[in-house]
Amino acid sequence: MQDIIAGFLRFQAEVFPSRKQLFKELATSQTPKALFISCSDSRMVPELVTQREPGDLFVIRNAGNIVPSFGPEPGGVSATVEFAVSALKVSDIVICGHSDCGAMKAIATCACLDTMPAVKNWLRYSDAARMINEAKPHADERSRVDGMVRENVIAQLNNLRTHPSVALALAQGKLNLHGWVYDIGSGSIEALDMETNAFVPLASHPSARKPDGA
Incomplete structure (x- = not known):
């Protein structure tokens, strides 16, 4: 301390x-331009990774960079998403997973979480990603975890689209969604290509070549 x-x-x-x-x-x-949703992991610092100044990013951090689908009892994540989109009028939302994610590793390896019931319940918002990842072949545990990280980003983007404020902004063409995976060891980022549903290096992603405001 x-x-x-x-x-x-x-x-x-x-x-x-x-x-x-x-x-x-x-x-x-x-007047932040983007909402950045990332894991609480101490190794992932959104402002450092994106080289943004104070005031540039509106940030949500939680275990597993999770966005619960919209429901009758919205929690803190839902309220923050709604405020970012409806009040702050952010033009972009990024959901960013990362390598060696403890939350995704626990899911991918079926780790016992009985001593952490809150974590266990929270990670159920990744059930869709878990089922898809389990249905795919993996060479080893690392590949299984990496796959879980990526499937979770896709699943959370789908959850995000269930939020009324997000759905409206998308329908009006006022909002763009992005899925990223940050590799801690190399400092690289892969971004989801929404057309192919594949992750590609951010530098070669279409959004990297798109001028601001285009």
Whole structure:
């Protein structure tokens, strides 16, 4: 904890003064362009990976980068999605999985989660991805986990589309959805090609060649 406190004091004394104008502008409003949904894993830091400034991303982080499908009792994720789309008018939503994801590894390897009932129940929102991944052949455990990570991103995008605010914005052409997988060891990102349902290097993905606002 002392390291965290020391970090804040260093931010307050050294970083904040040099970025004072930015934080002054952010003090009364925010206009993020994208909602970024990622895992809570400490190795995945959305702002670092995307090199974004404070105020650029509206972020949801949870175990397994999960978005429950819309239901009669919406929770915090649903409320945050709705606020991002309806109030902040974000133009893009990214769901980003990552390599060596503990949540997806637990699902892929059928790990016993009896001592973590909340985690066990939460991961049921990945049941569709689990069933699809189990139906595919895998050379080894790593391949099975990697497959689960990717299928989960696809499944959560499908869950996201059930949210009324998202469905409306998509129908009006005001919102774009993106599925990414970040590899911790190499620093690379693969993006889902919605037409082929395959993950390709982000640098060669159509969205990487599409100018902003096009």
